[in-house]
Amino acid sequence: MPQITYREAIRHALAEELTRDPNVVVMGEEVAQFNGAYKVTEGLLAKFGPDRIVDTPISEAGFIGLGVGASMLGIRPVMELMFWSFYSVAFDQILNNAANVRYMSGGQINCPIVIRGPANGGTNVGATHSHTPENVLANHPGVKVVVPSTAYDAKGLLKSAIRDNDPVFFLENTILYGDKGEVPEAEYVIPLGKADVKRTGTDLTIVTYGRCVIHSLKAAETLEKEHDISVEVVDLRTIRPLDIDTVLASVRKTHRVLIVEEQKPFASVGTQLAYMIQREAFDDLDGPIHRLATVDAPAIYSPPVETEQLPNPGRVVKAVLAALA
Amino acid sequence: MSKKPSAPAAKKVESAVPASDYALTPINASLSREQKIDLYRTMVRIRRFEERSLRAYQGKNAAGGTNIGGFLHLYIGQEAVAVGCCSLMGKNDHVITAYRDHGHAIAVGMDTKPLMAELYGKITGCSKGKGGSMHYFAPDKNFWGGHGIVGGQIPLGTGLAYALKYQGKKGAAMAFMGDGAVNQGAVHEAYNLASLWNLPVVFVIENNGYSMGTSQARSSAGELAKRAAGYNMEWGQCNGHDVFEVRAVMDHFLTQARENSRPSTVEIDTYRYRGHSVADPDNTYRTKAEVEEYRNNKDPIQVALHQLLAAGVFTAEIAEQIDAEARTEAEIAAEFADASPYPTVDDIQKDVYWESDHPAERKSEGRLFFD
Ligand SMILES: Cc1ncc(C[n+]2csc(CCOP(=O)(O)OP(=O)(O)O)c2C)c(N)n1
Ligand SMILES: [Mg+2]
Numbered sequence: 001m002p003q004i005t006y007r008e009a010i011r012h013a014l015a016e017e018l019t020r021d022p023n024v025v026v027m028g029e030e031v032a033q034f035n036g037a038y039k040v041t042e043g044l045l046a047k048f049g050p051d052r053i054v055d056t057p058i059s060e061a062g063f064i065g066l067g068v069g070a071s072m073l074g075i076r077p078v079m080e081l082m083f084w085s086f087y088s089v090a091f092d093q094i095l096n097n098a099a100n101v102r103y104m105s106g107g108q109i110n111c112p113i114v115i116r117g118p119a120n121g122g123t124n125v126g127a128t129h130s131h132t133p134e135n136v137l138a139n140h141p142g143v144k145v146v147v148p149s150t151a152y153d154a155k156g157l158l159k160s161a162i163r164d165n166d167p168v169f170f171l172e173n174t175i176l177y178g179d180k181g182e183v184p185e186a187e188y189v190i191p192l193g194k195a196d197v198k199r200t201g202t203d204l205t206i207v208t209y210g211r212c213v214i215h216s217l218k219a220a221e222t223l224e225k226e227h228d229i230s231v232e233v234v235d236l237r238t239i240r241p242l243d244i245d246t247v248l249a250s251v252r253k254t255h256r257v258l259i260v261e262e263q264k265p266f267a268s269v270g271t272q273l274a275y276m277i278q279r280e281a282f283d284d285l286d287g288p289i290h291r292l293a294t295v296d297a298p299a300i301y302s303p304p305v306e307t308e309q310l311p312n313p314g315r316v317v318k319a320v321l322a323a324l325a
Numbered sequence: 326m327s328k329k330p331s332a333p334a335a336k337k338v339e340s341a342v343p344a345s346d347y348a349l350t351p352i353n354a355s356l357s358r359e360q361k362i363d364l365y366r367t368m369v370r371i372r373r374f375e376e377r378s379l380r381a382y383q384g385k386n387a388a389g390g391t392n393i394g395g396f397l398h399l400y401i402g403q404e405a406v407a408v409g410c411c412s413l414m415g416k417n418d419h420v421i422t423a424y425r426d427h428g429h430a431i432a433v434g435m436d437t438k439p440l441m442a443e444l445y446g447k448i449t450g451c452s453k454g455k456g457g458s459m460h461y462f463a464p465d466k467n468f469w470g471g472h473g474i475v476g477g478q479i480p481l482g483t484g485l486a487y488a489l490k491y492q493g494k495k496g497a498a499m500a501f502m503g504d505g506a507v508n509q510g511a512v513h514e515a516y517n518l519a520s521l522w523n524l525p526v527v528f529v530i531e532n533n534g535y536s537m538g539t540s541q542a543r544s545s546a547g548e549l550a551k552r553a554a555g556y557n558m559e560w561g562q563c564n565g566h567d568v569f570e571v572r573a574v575m576d577h578f579l580t581q582a583r584e585n586s587r588p589s590t591v592e593i594d595t596y597r598y599r600g601h602s603v604a605d606p607d608n609t610y611r612t613k614a615e616v617e618e619y620r621n622n623k624d625p626i627q628v629a630l631h632q633l634l635a636a637g638v639f640t641a642e643i644a645e646q647i648d649a650e651a652r653t654e655a656e657i658a659a660e661f662a663d664a665s666p667y668p669t670v671d672d673i674q675k676d677v678y679w680e681s682d683h684p685a686e687r688k689s690e691g692r693l694f695f696d
Contacts, residue, residue, distance in 0.1 A: 062480050062514025069484020092477050105462035106453030107676030141677050165679035193691025241691035
């Protein structure tokens with residue numbers, strides 16, 4: 001199987017869906033002529049032309065609202081946020097209009113929009129550019145939220161997202177864009193709402209998603225080699241809909257849980273997971289559910305310190321040892 | 326690439342027609358007698374529907390509970406705007422507006438029974454009791470809401486225009502807002518996109534002089550429609566008390582949108598007689614005399630009545646009959662709403678996701694709902 005980057009995988013998904021469905025348009029700041037702020041959309045303008053690959057002004061509320069309106073008439077816009085952090089200036093369009101229009105119209109209107117872009121810390125760009133809003137987004141019934149960790153997942157999930165008739169928010173990661181992984185040349189899709197056990201183990205389950213999957217897999221190696229601890233890593237891949245069954249099956253096997261997430265702790269995705277695990281698998285737990293999150297402060301700029309604010313393999317190892325102590 | 330924009334220069338479009346002659350402009354002169362009467366009838370139907378809804382709001386149901394909850398923003402006094410604009414709609418023309426949406430809903434042809442039922446929160450409502458007064462929708466009538474956040478619907482309306490253009494359809498979107506909405510950033514972002522991308526949208530500012538209790542003078546610097554000039558858009562102003570003037574002025578801008586794919590902004594002068602929402606006090610920011618002045622001299626229904634009588638289009642008897650029918654229609658709508666069932670608790674989680682409403686076609690897995 002060819003090895004391609006996470007960035008290329010997303011680009012291939014876009015190109016395939018643009019080819020398949022003439023109603024798909026890609027829109028965002030610098031996506032066309034500039035070839036993408038993070039080069040995800042590189043080459044798409046040349047291939048599909050300016051009607052399909054559309055540069056917007058710096059006007060997130062305007063162009064995302066425009067995408068929502070266009071989607072009501074059957075366009076399938078794939079909107080790029082240069083950073084998901086900028087969702088705050090389009091919050092009303094994303095979470096009042098896209099999330100609610102189906103409901104408030106009594107099911108008469110669909111909003112098949114995809115909003116995608118990176119949502120992560122770890123690049124020393126400070127608090128304004130490091131938000132991870134998956135918990136905020138997923139708090140809104142009517143929307144779907146996807147956070148892929150690998151090239152393979154990113155491609156298959158984005159294709160499903162574009163074909164979905166509900167609004168899907170797709171949260172990528174600038175640090176993963178260059179990571180290579182095996183991606184088949186033949187077409188495939190991955191259904192939303194299906195977790196993936198990225199590593200099997202017997203002593204403890206790490207429930208995680210996004211870049212924290214990569215940290216957790218590295219930590220699991222160390223734990224196996226240095227501590228003889230066998231860790232299972234469950235990658236949620238999609239936050240909403242949530243594949244809680246795969247999580248619970250793992251918990252029933254290992255009886256110990258650590259949630260690892262690049263979220264601020266208060267009312268995070270992990271908070272919801274911990275609630276559901278204790279509610280549905282209480283008798284299977286041999287100890288309290290543990291969690292490793294981002295240190296609870298706005299994202300610090302200072303490069304070496306930001307690494308320690310976020311989950312990282314070293315912190316995951318420590319958290320697993322604490323959970324098993 | 327040039328740094329300079331190349332769109333046609335923004336200008337104010339002044340009408341060459343004296344106010345008294347609007348009925349004679351081609352778009353109005355070409356109307357049949359029945360079509361002219363229909364404009365009048367639709368305004369009267371809106372008025373009677375809303376008056377009936379106000380009585381329902383103030384009254385109690387048989388169980389002693391409220392008929393209508395929350396807000397009820399009445400359009401009374403503004404009817405000529407929605408009726409004039411929507412009467413110009415062709416099959417590829419679309420409408421979106423804010424929360425003061427009853428007039429537009431009736432003007433695009435929605436049945437008043439489900440509209441009243443929506444106010445009552447009934448499952449037979451146009452949004453199944455899930456939207457309420459502020460959130461009427463009828464995609465089958467090219468009516469895209471009914472939006473509660475001031476200015477939030479304007480990017481959506483621009484997106485409707487974008488879709489028309491992308492799909493190669495010759496049509497226009499009308500995006501309505503109040504005079505207060507022009508101060509929202511989303512409106513300005515939409516203006517810029519519409520002009521930059523040559524989208525077929527007409528932004529309609531229904532200037533009733535107030536945003537809640539704040540007069541235009543206390544909220545907005547400069548002329549409202551003129552802001553469009555900064556975005557290189559044509560703009561115009563219009564007396565919204567005369568349904569024929571609304572049609573004549575809007576026809577120009579809608580044609581610009583449909584034929585040349587150019588957006589514009591039209592500010593239509595109008596007035597609301599009731600409080601901002603029916604429960605709001607109405608004596609802190611304007612005088613009774615001001616309201617009376619509009620009611621007595623500029624009421625759109627009265628203006629049309631006099632025009633149609635003077636032109637011999639109909640008689641006072643026919644006008645009275647139209648009024649009686651409108652009252653009956655409103656009464657029937659209220660009876661329908663009253664007799665209809667509420668949604669059930671099971672209905673709360675319907676219409677959230679397309680996928681959960683179409684389980685046989687669902688492709689995703691996992692839990693969509695949480696408890
Ligand atoms: C973003 C936002 N801010 C405030 C409100 C509360 N609010 C509802 S209507 C309104 C006044 C709007 O006035 P205008 O745009 O002139 O419309 P009109 O009510 O006159 O039709 C206000 C302040 C709101 N719904 N949305
Ligand atoms: Mg107003």
